[in-house]
Amino acid sequence: MKLKQISEEAYYIPGAVNIGVIKSGNSAVLIDTGLDREAGRRILRLLEKNNLKVKAIINTHSHADHFGGNSYIVRRTDAKVYAPEIEAGIIQYPYLEPLYLYSAHPVKDLMSRFLMAEASRVDFVLDVKTETKLDLGEEYPNVDILSLPGHSPNQIGVEVDGVLYCADSVFSRNVIEKYKIPLFMDIERQKQTLSLLEKSGYEYYIPCHAEATNDISELVESNLDVIRKVEEFLISLKRGTTEEILRKLCQEFEIKLSNFTEYYLMTSTLRAYLSYLYDKGVLAANFDEVLYWKVNEVG
Ligand SMILES: [Zn+2]
Numbered sequence: 331m332k333l334k335q336i337s338e339e340a341y342y343i344p345g346a347v348n349i350g351v352i353k354s355g356n357s358a359v360l361i362d363t364g365l366d367r368e369a370g371r372r373i374l375r376l377l378e379k380n381n382l383k384v385k386a387i388i389n390t391h392s393h394a395d396h397f398g399g400n401s402y403i404v405r406r407t408d409a410k411v412y413a414p415e416i417e418a419g420i421i422q423y424p425y426l427e428p429l430y431l432y433s434a435h436p437v438k439d440l441m442s443r444f445l446m447a448e449a450s451r452v453d454f455v456l457d458v459k460t461e462t463k464l465d466l467g468e469e470y471p472n473v474d475i476l477s478l479p480g481h482s483p484n485q486i487g488v489e490v491d492g493v494l495y496c497a498d499s500v501f502s503r504n505v506i507e508k509y510k511i512p513l514f515m516d517i518e519r520q521k522q523t524l525s526l527l528e529k530s531g532y533e534y535y536i537p538c539h540a541e542a543t544n545d546i547s548e549l550v551e552s553n554l555d556v557i558r559k560v561e562e563f564l565i566s567l568k569r570g571t572t573e574e575i576l577r578k579l580c581q582e583f584e585i586k587l588s589n590f591t592e593y594y595l596m597t598s599t600l601r602a603y604l605s606y607l608y609d610k611g612v613l614a615a616n617f618d619e620v621l622y623w624k625v626n627e628v629g
Pocket residue numbers: 391393396481482498
């Protein structure tokens with residue numbers, strides 16, 4: 331684990347989840363904390379080695395691999411935790427994550443550390459509709475937050491020094507090649523987020539699951555490309571139940587679902603596309619004992 335410097339204040343710790351670090355003197359603000367206690371322990375050790383004290387944690391969203399290290403760090407430091415509305419609810423009550431994926435009390439397989447991190451206190455709940463400046467005290471006068479919803483309902487990015495920590499708003503080509511269809515929970519807002527990133531002019535972008543880059547457009551394009559392909563494929567199917575559509579989607583995109591976690595994450599992603607197409611009037615719903623989705627005839 332290494333601390334990598336991008337600008338005077340902006341640093342990050344590259345890893346499976348890139349952890350943001352904003353530095354001011356001997357104090358540091360963390361952006362996300364990794365999957366679990368072990369991640370929290372390693373982050374804290376690295377900061378101590380660099381003579382840094384954690385002043386605050388900003389969680390970009392409530393997926394387990396982004397806040398799982400919180401509780402370890404919060405217990406050992408005076409760090410205050412900041413998280414956006416809705417996401418803050420899950421960070422404090424992580425059971426909500428497998429609960430909403432399964433939409434009832436989940437099978438035990440879904441209550442794993444990948445979907446249900448250790449709960450963490452949240453000290454400040456951020457209203458991303460009205461707040462842009464983050465008040466972290468006088469050591470950090472220039473930290474801004476930015477709404478980047480889509481991958482999760484209320485995800486935020488954090489900006490300092492022209493560097494944007496853009497969380498899971500874009501995925502790398504490698505991630506897309508591996509998972510084929512990345513997890514997006516709200517397609518409309520994800521598209522808006524991608525177009526906002528495309529037009530933005532930050533000097534540097536640090537996504538959590540892609541290499542830091544000074545040019546975001548290629549990442550934006552490859553993420554948009556998958557969304558377009560999924561949409562087109564779903565429309566080409568004409569009619570089907572959610573399960574039928576899921577099976578065809580997996581065949582088309584060569585996705586193998588082999589456990590509850592993979593199945594429910596992909597089902598949620600598919601449902602995000604279905605509600606998006608339904609709300610746009612592209613799909614209609616037929617209730618014939620079960621729910622059938624059907625493409626609306628044009629004209
Ligand atoms: Zn995520």
